[in-house]
Amino acid sequence: MDLNELKIFLEVYRTGTISSAAEKLNTVQSNVTARLKKLEDELNVCLFYRKSRGVEITSDGKRLLPFAKKIMSAAAEINAEFKFKPLCKGEVRIGLTDTTFAECLPSAMAAYKKKYPEVELTIKTDASSALVEDIIGYRLDGAFTGSVGGNENIESVHVCRVPAVLGGVKKEIESPSAMIVFKKGCSYRDVTEKWALSSGKQNIKIIEFSTLDGILGCVSAGLGVTCMPEKVLRKYGVPFEEIEEDFSLVETNYIYRRDVKPSAAADAFASLLRKNFLTETD
Amino acid sequence: MDLNELKIFLEVYRTGTISSAAEKLNTVQSNVTARLKKLEDELNVCLFYRKSRGVEITSDGKRLLPFAKKIMSAAAEINAEFKFKPLCKGEVRIGLTDTTFAECLPSAMAAYKKKYPEVELTIKTDASSALVEDIIGYRLDGAFTGSVGGNENIESVHVCRVPAVLGGVKKEIESPSAMIVFKKGCSYRDVTEKWALSSGKQNIKIIEFSTLDGILGCVSAGLGVTCMPEKVLRKYGVPFEEIEEDFSLVETNYIYRRDVKPSAAADAFASLLRKNFLTETD
């Protein structure tokens, strides 16, 4: 059985002649005759009486009608689902770093939920390197990360490059007692460590936190310093000063598996987030 | 889109690997890979993550699942309808002569209705020649008639050959006053006319009736004679005597259009009727 045969069967029934059905279907009479005959052979029945003026459906043809219609409409639903409403449903799993999250996610998420209410959106925040692993392991559809070592499985699209600044109360910036950072793999931890190295403070104590609030709370309390995008520090009211561009610049990229075509829902979210990101970090 | 692609998609989902799906479907890996890729290209999505150990369905694949299942089950319903339950439904239009009707139809119809309750059975009684026209014009699926002139569109199957006898009250048989018969085209009218001719009574009056009851009623009332199968006259209690075999033998054939495959329901009814006919006319 073949969808095409059923389509032809229905069109012949609708028009009442093989010729006009062939024309409607952009093919030739002989082909319609052959497809019809094939269907009749498959089902082992006669579907139409061949009369001198067109054809007339038989009792067996009538039996087939509802089934054929059902199948064709189900097939049309697939096209509707995937071609005409590609964004309406699905599940999207996006990864972010805590800093990206703080900067631009909430507004993007609100806009996305409003536009595509049927998409199940899952957001995970983690360090850049962990996000890369999640992409490779198919646990995320895409992620915004700092620069990642080249991996042949991963496609990386540059989003923006913003400088990190050194945040901390005045006393700490002048004489830092500790670096308060995310776990290994966070791009801003890297910057902070590079800053410490370049300014001869490599033996400074390290305090690790797993949340942005935790880090900034401690920094505000004068327990240490941290490198962050200026925007984040401003939002939390943490004093800061600029640091050398040599190592302060942090890339933000959108990454995804090269061998997996992103779902339309994922593409839509990623581009929306990227737009938000660029707007807010201008 | 193609039913085969959807079947492959579902089997890959069910088994979790392309290899085992190929084995289940009696084909090879490379073919499953290709069909899957074709489906993905058509829908413009990625349906499975290719992992080192089999594949895993994606969010878009999950979207496709219910549609694919729906279509495949609808296709299976067609097979069920036409292959496994070929006799359950439909419409059957059978033609009979009045004499055939009287002889064997009632019991056959009862048996058929019991066996195939969902078939819409339409019975038409008319003269043999009229039934032939109905077959040619697609208004009947099949008919039991007397012998008909060869028509290349009509397939004719011999059922039986029984002699007609001359029915009438004693006085009428000895000296018939009229032939009481069906309209032109009835095989038994033909026999009656041949009898009249051979016995030198060609100028006898003709009374036409359109029902068997009418004919036999008049014959019983002594208004004339008629030629009928012995069995019919017995049933109605009409006296009779045998006539010459030269013209008394009446064929009964089952006829149908050669270019139309009979529906299973029609075949079933015809064979049942034929069996009844043979049994009752032994």
Added chain:
DNA sequence: CCTATTTACGTCCACCGTAACAATA
């Protein structure tokens, strides 16, 4: 090394179009 998928390539069949034929009004 075994399992699993992808890619390359060759074969073959089925679909489709052209064209001639048949039947009917």
Added chain:
DNA sequence: TATTGTTACGGTGGACGTAAATAGG
């Protein structure tokens, strides 16, 4: 003759199989 369906036939694209390459555990 015009309309419609059927049959014959040839080309071609796509489906399928074989086999080698690739990747991960």
